Amino acid sequence: MEILLQQIINGLVQGSIYALVALGYTMVYGILGLINFAHGEVVMVGAMLVLSSLTAMLGWGVPPVLALPISVMLAITGCMALGYGIERIAYRPLRHAPRLAPLITAIGVSIVLQNLAMMIWGRDYHSFPQLFANTTHSFGGAVINDIQIIIFVMAVAIMAGLMVVVHHTRLGRAMRAIAENQHAAQLMGVDVNRVISITFMLGSAMAAVAGLMVSANYGLAHYYMGFLLGLKAFTAAVLGGIGNLRGAMLGGLLLGLIESLGAGYIGDLSGGFFGSNYQDVFAFLVLIAVLVFRPSGLLGERLAERA
Amino acid sequence: MSRRSLCGSLRFGLLATLLRGFFVMQFSDKRNRLKFWLVLAALLLLPFITDALLGRSWVRIVDFAMLYIMLALGLNIVVGYAGLLDLGYIAFFAVGAYCYALTGSPHLALAFPMMFPAGVHLPFWIVLPMAALVAGGFGVLLGAPTLRLRGDYLAIVTLGFGEIIRIFLNNLDAPVNLTNGPQGISRIDPVSVAGVSLNSTQHIFGIVFPAVHLYFYLFLAFTALVVFVSRRLERSRIGRAWMAIREDEVAASAMGIDTRNLKLLAFAMGAMSGGASGALFAGFQGFVSPESFSLMESVMVLCMVVLGGMGNIAGVIFGAILLALLPEVLRHIVVPAQQALFGRTLVDPESLRMLLFGTALIVMMLYRPAGLLPSRVRRRELGADEPAAETSVYDATH
């Protein structure tokens, strides 16, 4: 029972990170009908930027209270610029090209980012500095630490903020209009290119925060971390119904739970044949299962919900 | 010795016939026939020339280039003809390679000492079709759920599949040692043709054929076979249906093409070709490990297809040769150049290579979507000059 509770906590924390990244996929998909393959790498860049600026500032003697927000802002700015650049260079010129073309440039962008990151930050794992005493709270036999609580609360707050933006601002209305019908939106005076750029930047900002969360949660960052994370977040987006914001959040949390419960129990279920090193397989199985049984995802693709 | 050389000449006679059969179609009139014999002679002499000019290690590199050509041509059926993006193609190569590694090595003695005290040693020529079928089966299993959906899903699922296969290969060493984990499987039986192992130096008519040369001829024969299959498919009812799907799936189905089945067929044929190449690879190397089947290898093969020219056989071969030789060139030029300039290696050739690949994918799609060597008659699917084809995708749904 304690194990169950523990796995649920871990799953929700991990899932809230997936949800943040999945939102990036789903927003772009909703607007452009395009899978932004490079999104996972933006998360990685975010994590790396936070880490290196944080480490540098701590080294100069800047107090953590100041260093953390500054480095997060730096990472967010950097990732937003990156997201903007990716869209401008790799996707915009191909907006009317056959579908295969932007998929291939997206792969190209991921590879370039990954290898640039490897050149800049090396092949080694970078450890996340200890900023404060990470107190562990226990209840019902399970434990949760401060970092996990912060991650979850922050993720929920950001998602709530995004919903407000999409549903109650001019920008959000423009985004929904483009998702509905790009051409008509343009005729109605919406600056389509600008809104698309902003969408990429918003998604990238969330990716930067997610990068921070992942590296804080595991205490590690690595140039290759974006690939699998991106794949899983995409799965989460598909699970919830790609193009649907609420779906991405739901899908993220669910996938986190499935993974953590699956990894916790796979040993027992398979009589010890498979171990927790198969954790990464679950996301993939979920993806296949969704595509077979309910390709529109759990929440379908309600048009009004698309952003 | 005489029996051996007889065998050898028979073998190469067979090979020449096969090659001839294929080239005759391409070079049918008289002048072209001369061209064919010149090309064939050049190809047959290639390992010797390479050996003499660059050394034995380069013959090995050329052998690997041949393997890459086979892989790229297999992927070309999927991406170039049917327009399906397969990002985990190397997984099928891995499946084929492990098929032969398991059934042609002492390894299984570790897992099942009672059943196979000496491991399993099936003949290569039995394993080869088996490997193709197993890989094709995986292809169908993977393609069936995804191919009725939009193309991007296939891309992601294949990407995931490539990763999953690697996870399994890495971890299936316990509790039963099936794959030997990250260490990989070694002491794989060499390929033998007509009872003669290709892993040994042969003397034929007084000419010395080292193992790498023999494998070169084997790979040449298989490459010719893949080219033959690709060409025949391209100019057939099936090939036309694939291209119709690539051009406009809705219109294709309205013309009576069962798009799902034909896409599945393309996907399975690509997978089979990958599986067969994998078995060849395992026999040639004598060793396989999960490391050889990373995502980057899939990307590299895709790059070969895109760079050379999707859907165009000559282009794809060109792309494969270019990219297979690139890392060697980088290693021989970039490293010494950096040493000379900075006194140390700042950028290792491996990451420089990947960086170049990534950039190439982007630049090609933006500026030269038909590839470096587009086919003469047409600039296919990604023809840059006309956005019209895509804008119409939406109108049937209005």
Add this chain to the structure above:
Amino acid sequence: MLRTSRIGKKFGGLSALSDVTLHIQRGEIYGLIGPNGAGKTTLFNVLTGLYQPSAGEFQFNGAHYRAGKPHVLARAGIARTFQNIRLFANLTALENVMIGRHVRTRAGVFGALLRNRATRDEERAITERSRELLSYVGVGKSGQTLAKHLSYGEQRRLEIARALATDPLLLALDEPAAGMNATETASLKTLLQTIRGSGITVLLIEHDVKLIMGLCDRVAVLDYGRKIAEGVPEQVRKDPAVIAAYLGGGDE
């Protein structure tokens, strides 16, 4: 030949078609007209299997269909063209028509690889028939041109040739005269009459009322997804509901 019964199609909460019942007789040219957004193309997409109807079913050549698949309906004998031309842009005109023969031919992978006598004969027949069809619609000289490099009028004709290559019983044309000048329209009219003369039933969506009236044996009018009139052109033209729909419709 084709009989629809109470076909309905909803998109979300929006009803694009409701209760459409039509009857097309063998050998006639049947026109489908109506203001923009009346649901003509939607009906087309249902009949050719691109859309699943939300209600009703249709009967074609003796078989019932509720939710057909495009390739099944093409095999059954319904061929279509598209309002916004959808040719295989990067293939030659001849190849486009050859692809139309797909559904009436058989060669599979083994045929392609072995290229045995049966396959060779079939290929020859496909090529011959496709050449014939190209000449039939009047683009015989452009066989080796890429579809996207043909003129607009030629593309429309090529699309008809491609559809005819499937040996259809019913040829469904979605605004074939759109964007054509008077001369092109006139020769299209002759072509359609020839096609009908060869025994193929034609279903035609068109905005060009003059073309419809001069060509069609019978006409149905859709407005807001409902059939408001059906009959011979003279009779439909005088129908007060039709006049009201067009006057209210605005841009016709």
